[in-house]
Amino acid sequence: MRKSVTKFEYASNWSRICRQVYKLQPRCSNNPLHGRATVVHHLHYRRSLLRRILGICLLHFPSASVSGYEIPGWDCINVCYRCHNNYYGRSIDPASVHHSSVWVQLGGLKNHQVWIKAWELRIKFWLLTLIP
Template structure:
């Protein structure tokens, strides 16, 4: 039976990735004034074609799962529960990373943050991790 690409599973090392993200930058990336990050949020589920292609040389074969090779601060960031408000992939809260104007909901591995919001979160993550605010 063929596995559907619209459904996916988190990689087995997702809990390790979450710990790494929170260790590098423990505050809410979206709004550091909210306090500690309680959720690790993917900015994009599917690895880019280039990363999937290069990953095959390292025996990281693409499959219908979240990659398991996320780079903290680039592929995923820590946010608080308020900023991760999510109802079936959408949120009516403007502060949420799942707000319909900053989150593209296409289903399965095609869900992702808009380019401008992803870039903003990446810059904030790096700044907060370097300054340890």
């Protein structure tokens, strides 16, 4: 029996969110020694229950799409191409944010970073933002 995978789309304002992330902090959040970031990476796709309720109140009903209300440095961070290395959501490179030890691949909007790695990336992003 085949498991169904929910397909999803990025919100129409995703490119604007990416520009905000790069403007806040242009270096690779996973390893700043790698230089400039080239990819904006979601730490999780699915909105939290609280943000889904707030979205309904703002008439942004839940659907099979990434919310479009991502908070730079919280929901998504920027990394270099090497650190974002993945093949269908997986990577054999232990430095990648898609390595199986730090990325949970459940399909569709259920994919997410393990909590300890998500917090590590958030802290690094904001430290790099605050330190010129």
